[in-house]
Amino acid sequence: MTLESETTILNRVDGSASLDAGETKVISSVSGPIEPKARQELPTTSALEVIIRADIGVSNTREKLLEDKLRAILSQVIIGHLFPRQLIQITSQVLESGEDREYTSKELSAIVNSSYLALIDANIGLSVSFAAQDIAITESGELIAGPTKEQLRSSKSSHVVVYAIENGEPSNILFSDSIGTFTEDEVYRVLAIAKQHTGKVHQKFRKTLQEKVEKDFVWSV
Amino acid sequence: MSEEFEFKPMSFPPAVVARISPELSLQRHLAIGIRPNLRKFEEFRNIEFNDGGLSRYGSDDQIKNTSVLGSSVLKSGNTTVITTITAGIIEEDLPAHEINDDAAAVNAVFAKDKTDDSNNDIPKSQLDEYESIYPVVEVERGRVGAPTDEEMILSQKLYETFLHSKILSKDSLKVKVGLRSIDSQGKVDIYYKDDDDDSEDFGLGPKRSWKFVLYAKVKVFSRSGPLFDLVWASVLSALQNTKLPRAHIDENAADIKIPVKMRGNHGTIREQYQIICDAISRDPLKLNNEAIGISSNFGIIDIDEESIQTLQNEDSMEIDSKSILLTDIEGEEEEISSKKTISIVSDRDSKNLKSLTIIGNVSNDQLRKSFELTKFRFKHFAK
Numbered sequence: 001m002t003l004e005s006e007t008t009i010l011n012r013v014d015g016s017a018s019l020d021a022g023e024t025k026v027i028s029s030v031s032g033p034i035e036p037k038a039r040q041e042l043p044t045t046s047a048l049e050v051i052i053r054a055d056i057g058v059s060n061t062r063e064k065l066l067e068d069k070l071r072a073i074l075s076q077v078i079i080g081h082l083f084p085r086q087l088i089q090i091t092s093q094v095l096e097s098g099e100d101r102e103y104t105s106k107e108l109s110a111i112v113n114s115s116y117l118a119l120i121d122a123n124i125g126l127s128v129s130f131a132a133q134d135i136a137i138t139e140s141g142e143l144i145a146g147p148t149k150e151q152l153r154s155s156k157s158s159h160v161v162v163y164a165i166e167n168g169e170p171s172n173i174l175f176s177d178s179i180g181t182f183t184e185d186e187v188y189r190v191l192a193i194a195k196q197h198t199g200k201v202h203q204k205f206r207k208t209l210q211e212k213v214e215k216d217f218v219w220s221v
Numbered sequence: 222m223s224e225e226f227e228f229k230p231m232s233f234p235p236a237v238v239a240r241i242s243p244e245l246s247l248q249r250h251l252a253i254g255i256r257p258n259l260r261k262f263e264e265f266r267n268i269e270f271n272d273g274g275l276s277r278y279g280s281d282d283q284i285k286n287t288s289v290l291g292s293s294v295l296k297s298g299n300t301t302v303i304t305t306i307t308a309g310i311i312e313e314d315l316p317a318h319e320i321n322d323d324a325a326a327v328n329a330v331f332a333k334d335k336t337d338d339s340n341n342d343i344p345k346s347q348l349d350e351y352e353s354i355y356p357v358v359e360v361e362r363g364r365v366g367a368p369t370d371e372e373m374i375l376s377q378k379l380y381e382t383f384l385h386s387k388i389l390s391k392d393s394l395k396v397k398v399g400l401r402s403i404d405s406q407g408k409v410d411i412y413y414k415d416d417d418d419d420s421e422d423f424g425l426g427p428k429r430s431w432k433f434v435l436y437a438k439v440k441v442f443s444r445s446g447p448l449f450d451l452v453w454a455s456v457l458s459a460l461q462n463t464k465l466p467r468a469h470i471d472e473n474a475a476d477i478k479i480p481v482k483m484r485g486n487h488g489t490i491r492e493q494y495q496i497i498c499d500a501i502s503r504d505p506l507k508l509n510n511e512a513i514g515i516s517s518n519f520g521i522i523d524i525d526e527e528s529i530q531t532l533q534n535e536d537s538m539e540i541d542s543k544s545i546l547l548t549d550i551e552g553e554e555e556e557i558s559s560k561k562t563i564s565i566v567s568d569r570d571s572k573n574l575k576s577l578t579i580i581g582n583v584s585n586d587q588l589r590k591s592f593e594l595t596k597f598r599f600k601h602f603a604k
């Protein structure tokens with residue numbers, strides 16, 4: 001599976017990243033900490049606004065559900081008390097979904113991964129690194145990490161798993177979402193496979209981040 | 222002379238503490254072995270439901286004057302969920318070669334390069350054979366306005382889970398169109414083709430097909446915790462008593478072609494079919510019963526050291542681990558404090574899972590425990 005990423009691609013936001021995961025392409029941006037609307041303001045922690053834009057047409061309830069999932073992940077990792085009474089706004093624009101409308105796993109994993117890079121680009125404090133992996137289970141029970149559009153179409157279930165990364169290694173699970181028809185044993189297998197793959201995804205991100213640091217610092221070490 | 226001050230600790234009734242410091246309130250409750258709602262840690266709320274008598278086709282043979290085709294009234298704790306199912310009929314898009322017998326001949330003249338689109342190589346999707354319903358969830362809060370995020374998310378989650386659960390096949394939503402005819406004596410008859418009837422179509426000319434689309438309107442009163450489980454149970458029970466009306470076409474209108482003149486001399490022909498739903502005859506909606514299961518949610522609360530210490534002297538219940546698995550989250554304290562949650566939708570025999578969402582650092586043991594509880598609950602639910 002190809003995975004290419006780049007940071008600081010937009011210049012009017014605090015942080016941004018693009019992610020190209022084969023058929024799926026996403027751009028994410030982060031603005032923050034900025035001043036929130038009065039109703040968003042929280043006295044002890046930062047407010048989080050998550051916006052996901054669809055590749056075709058206007059966003060609807062499909063994107064709202066994705067926003068809810070992304071928020072569940074990000075609210076665990078962003079250190080909110082660093083920015084009390086302030087707002088962190090994350091916008092993800094899907095450029096190519098790479099999957100049918102009925103599925104969201106490929107988009108969600110790309111959105112989570114690009115948000116991670118964009119948050120780092122924006123210097124938002126994170127308690128832990130994280131990486132996502134999408135997995136499909138075929139009719140014969142075979143697990144495919146990063147399925148293609150066709151493989152997803154003929155799969156019996158689709159999964160997205162996000163692991164926290166500590167010291168470069170996946171440590172514990174942050175989020176997992178599965179839909180379709182699958183067994184309990186398959187869930188444990190999915191979680192185990194996802195743990196290996198999120199580690200690899202993170203290794204690729206380290207290279208991206210190394211390039212970012214080299215680019216950002218004007219002096220050479 | 223110095224005045225003496227006496228400091229009195231402020232105290233609040235439990236309901237106020239629950240509001241101003243939900244996490245503290247929950248921790249203190251759990252430390253003494255109970256939940257704020259007085260349930261046990263692994264106790265589900267009872268769910269009661271009936272059809273509510275809202276449907277057009279009640280249990281008696283009387284037909285009500287309503288367009289509701291299926292309904293359910295569900296009660297669990299203080300929460301009431303009312304679901305009504307309505308339907309519409311749409312004409313399906315069919316490829317040209319299926320509608321017109323002469324499509325191949327026309328293509329041979331006007332679109333020589335066009336290959337036959339009936340056998341292309343796009344792999345069929347597993348979901349192609351299945352349909353979903355279109356749900357609208359409303360959580361009553363005493364105000365009106367645009368749908369809240371929660372309502373939109375619930376509706377969408379219902380839609381996606383229903384589709385991927387493969388409960389409703391495309392076939393069961395097909396409208397089997399009957400024909401209304403008047404014989405020479407002026408007697409009106411409506412013919413319906415039965416499932417086992419292999420006879421030819423009624424000669425409706427070009428092949429057309431229609432299908433039902435199902436809408437579910439879900440109203441929630443007195444919300445007291447995450448709603449997906451209740452809404453899921455309510456929609457499924459409403460669908461189980463849903464009956465679809467039979468529909469027919471008038472013989473006179475069966476094969477009418479109306480010439481329509483458009484700009485200049487290009488004449489096109491518009492066919493007109495008026496589908497009329499039968500007032501009385503109906504068929505039960507066929508569902509894939511094996512795929513229908515229950516939805517359960519769990520929250521995991523880490524007990525803080527302080528809570529254990531403050532109550533160590535008292536004769537409190539032994540708490541063997543530092544985190545507690547709570548089933549069926551209810552109330553503001555539990556909902557706010559549950560940073561780790563598991564949500565499971567299983568099928569009828571709890572053999573397969575249909576949907577699973579894990580948020581937070583949930584261990585495999587906790588996951589295993591919640592699967593067990595789901596199976597255990599299902600045994601009781603089946604009774």
